[in-house]
Amino acid sequence: MSGGRSLAARPAGRHALLVELPDAEHTAAFHAEVLRRRAAGTLPPVTEVVPGARTVLLDGVADPEALARAVDGWEVPPVADDTGEAVEIPVRYDGPDLADVAALWGVAPEEVGALHRAHTYRVAFCGFAPGFGYLTGLPPRLHVPRRSTPRTRVPAGAVALAGPYSAVYPRATPGGWQLIGTMPDPRPLWDPARERAALLTPGTRVRFVTADAAADGTGTGSAAAQATSPEAGA
Amino acid sequence: MTAGLTVARSGALTTVQDAGRPGHAHLGVPRSGALDAPAMRLANRLLGNDPDAAVLETTLTGCALRPDRDVTVVVGGAPCPVTVDGGPAAWGTPVRVPAGSVLDVGAATAGVRSYVAVAGGVAAEPVLGSRSTDLLSGLGPAPLRDGDIVPVGSPRRPVPASAAAPWPGPPAELVLPVRLGPRADWFSPAALRTLTSAAYRVSPHSNRIGLRTEGPPLQRTSTGELPSEGMVLGAVQVPPDGRPVIFLHDHPTTGGYPVVAVVPEPALAAAAQATAGTPVRFTLA
Numbered sequence: 001m002s003g004g005r006s007l008a009a010r011p012a013g014r015h016a017l018l019v020e021l022p023d024a025e026h027t028a029a030f031h032a033e034v035l036r037r038r039a040a041g042t043l044p045p046v047t048e049v050v051p052g053a054r055t056v057l058l059d060g061v062a063d064p065e066a067l068a069r070a071v072d073g074w075e076v077p078p079v080a081d082d083t084g085e086a087v088e089i090p091v092r093y094d095g096p097d098l099a100d101v102a103a104l105w106g107v108a109p110e111e112v113g114a115l116h117r118a119h120t121y122r123v124a125f126c127g128f129a130p131g132f133g134y135l136t137g138l139p140p141r142l143h144v145p146r147r148s149t150p151r152t153r154v155p156a157g158a159v160a161l162a163g164p165y166s167a168v169y170p171r172a173t174p175g176g177w178q179l180i181g182t183m184p185d186p187r188p189l190w191d192p193a194r195e196r197a198a199l200l201t202p203g204t205r206v207r208f209v210t211a212d213a214a215a216d217g218t219g220t221g222s223a224a225a226q227a228t229s230p231e232a233g234a
Numbered sequence: 235m236t237a238g239l240t241v242a243r244s245g246a247l248t249t250v251q252d253a254g255r256p257g258h259a260h261l262g263v264p265r266s267g268a269l270d271a272p273a274m275r276l277a278n279r280l281l282g283n284d285p286d287a288a289v290l291e292t293t294l295t296g297c298a299l300r301p302d303r304d305v306t307v308v309v310g311g312a313p314c315p316v317t318v319d320g321g322p323a324a325w326g327t328p329v330r331v332p333a334g335s336v337l338d339v340g341a342a343t344a345g346v347r348s349y350v351a352v353a354g355g356v357a358a359e360p361v362l363g364s365r366s367t368d369l370l371s372g373l374g375p376a377p378l379r380d381g382d383i384v385p386v387g388s389p390r391r392p393v394p395a396s397a398a399a400p401w402p403g404p405p406a407e408l409v410l411p412v413r414l415g416p417r418a419d420w421f422s423p424a425a426l427r428t429l430t431s432a433a434y435r436v437s438p439h440s441n442r443i444g445l446r447t448e449g450p451p452l453q454r455t456s457t458g459e460l461p462s463e464g465m466v467l468g469a470v471q472v473p474p475d476g477r478p479v480i481f482l483h484d485h486p487t488t489g490g491y492p493v494v495a496v497v498p499e500p501a502l503a504a505a506a507q508a509t510a511g512t513p514v515r516f517t518l519a
Contacts, residue, residue, distance in 0.1 A: 010416035013496030016466045018416040048259040050464030052488055057464025059259070126262040127462055127488030130371050134462070192361045192373065198261040 009068035016059040017067055023054060024124055024136050024164070025079065031056050032203060033076045051125040051202045053134070079122075086120060087204055089168060090211035091159050095179035097147065101161060104144045112180055113210070115142065116159075121166060121206040126198065131170035131190030133200030138166060150176030157186030159208070166208075168200070184211050236357065237305065238383040242336055243298035248378040249367035249442075250358045251349075253286035258362055259487040263373065265467060266366040267483045269442060269506030270347055273311035276399055277351035280308045280328055282391040287355030288365040290384070292348045294509075296339035297378065299350070303333045305386060306353040306393050310401055312345030312507055326401050328353075328393050345404030345507035354387035369442050370484040404507040408436065410480065410497045411519035412470060417460070417492035421472070425452040429470075429478065429494060430516050437477070438510035442484040444471075445505045447514055451476025452494065462488045468497035470516070478516075480505055 007030065008020045021027040031051045037043040044067060047060025061067050093113035095101075102109040121137035138161070146162045151174065154160070158169045160177035169175060170189035183189075189199050200206065241248075251274065254267025268274035268291055275285040290297065296314055306328050309316050316323045317338045323329045331337045339348055358365040358375040367374040378384065418426060434449030452472050465471070465488060469481040473491045480497055482505065497505070498519065508514070 011413065012416040012466050012493065013413055013468060014498050016496070018463065047256050048464070050259045050487060052463035053461030055461075055463040057259075057466070059464070059466055060256070125462065125488060126260060127486065128262060130258075130262045130373065132262055197258075197263075197362060202260055 007071065009071055011064050011068070012057065012059075015061055015064065016057060017061055017064040017071075019056045019058065019071060021054050021056070026076075027051060027054050027056060028079045028122060028124065028136075028203065029076050032079055033074060034058070035203070052127075053124065084205060086207045087199060088207050088209045089159070089183055091116075091181040091183055091208045092211045093159075093181040095159065095181045097178040098180050101144055101178050101180050105142060116161075116166070116180060117208045117210070121208075123200045123202050123204045123206065124165070125202050126200070129170060129173055130192070131198040131200065132167060133198070133202075133204070133206075135166040135200070135206055136164055137206075138164060140164070144178050146176040147178060150174055151179075154179065155182075157183040157189075159183060182211075237301065237303045237354070237386045237388075239299040239301050239305070239352065239386060241297065241378045241380055241382040241384065242300050243296075243338070244378040244380050244382070245292050245295040245297040245339075247293040248297045249291050249369070250288050250356050250375045250378075250384070251291045251366045252288040252364055254366050254483060255362045255364035255368075255373070259464065262371070262487050263362065264368050264370050264484050264487060266364065266368040266374065268349065268366075269482055270311050270349065270503045272503050273347075273349050273401070274351070276401065277308040277310040277349050278355070280310075280394070280396070280399055281306060281351055281353045282389065282394050283351060283353065283355050284390075287351070287387075288358060289352075289356060290350040290378070292339060292342075292350065294346055295341045296348060297350070298336055298338040299331075299384070300336050301331050301333055301352075301386070305331050306389075307331055307337060308351045309337075309339050309348055310351070310399075311347050311349040312342035312404060313401075314342045314348050315340035326399060327396050344509075346509055347506055352386050353389040353393055357385040357387040368484055370486060402504075404509070405504045405512060408504055408508040408512050408514045410501055410505065410514065410516050412495035412497055412516050413519050414495045415493075416496075418494050420454050420456045420460070420492040421452055421494055422455045425454070426494070428452060430518055434478070434514040434516070436508045436510050436512040436514055440510065442482055444482055444485060445480040445508065447478050447480070449477065449514070452478065454492070456492075460490050460492050462490050465489045465493065466496055468499055468502055469493040470495040470497060482506065
């Protein structure tokens, strides 16, 4: 993308701009460009930068019209693939919807984990609950619908699929996604006492790995250590 | 030793609020904070507190508190009777509450949310830089329950000599200026005319997440699904039933229903004080 020809900047009240992009890839690229400019001090002050599925919201902007004109002229390089460190999420593929997802994918239930692990994901945006990241990276043939009836309680650590997204529930909530597995110790996903409260922040690359069998049943140990963010040195 | 207020009566919903935790929306964290921010700041100023010191926000039925040391408080926001050990006390100006006495913040006689500021501020443990209770995601201190002890900080300066403070009254009619967008193009011109001309009322299902309205539904022209996108404070979101919801401080950070217009933040303090049934009118800003 160059010259911003494919973006539309929509005003959202007096102090915010909703920048709409054609797809998830352009959104990730534009979001990364916003963060680069913010870090470099060349972005006017903003209080929030909130990516969505195909948008980036810039909130707390003094002059949204001026910023709209400016972003239209930005050169936005594509997001580099397969570079940088990835957060590793250990998973046991034992979810209650594993058989349903296997049927939708046309594979045996025991093959779901390998297919899910075969891709590298990126946190497109967060929402729904603190630390809940919407991860893109599944190829379209593996997209599955939400369950027709949502569950009243999805446990913390549930690894789930819906539409183009994969996610890990940071805590127990109601939910309608297809549950394929479990992150044995989900505590690293959200810890507001930590410098970086959310493990999965927008733009973060994510890989799912097989949970260490030794962590099963203990809920601590290597699973938690593996899930530490790159910034924490793991 | 940290001073504390024992909760003798928690009321329908009493929460700790300050200026909230903006800056974390990209993690899915609502901004939270006092819904009637000008009332919170005025109450704090009257006590010599920082304007954004944490206060208690009540809902319709007030609350009662028993301090374990002498404290000075201001009860403001929604007007209500105030008593100390059953004797009448002032609303809207500083009141001394002796240790062991009971401060009763009565039911609002108008409006919805009264604010109880205490000299020194409420000293609940901050989460992500704020002491606010966030009812959407459960961050910050839980809503008060009978028997809780609310910690209070040490006053940093003496309570200033009292000046008459202008407290705005709750609205008899809620007039909300709006700017159309970002998704006004999901609605027909007729629907936009309905928004800015029809009579709406505040729904009793309103809360800190959103002010719900009752009135003519807004028909969409686009029936597709909106991919999740960032939401601003004051967003007028239109769910499938067509009745506009104005997003207040505990609103979700992303959402999938179109936002037809946005109410500027200064107009939201009145929305926080509009009782169920209050007429609502949207005007183009």
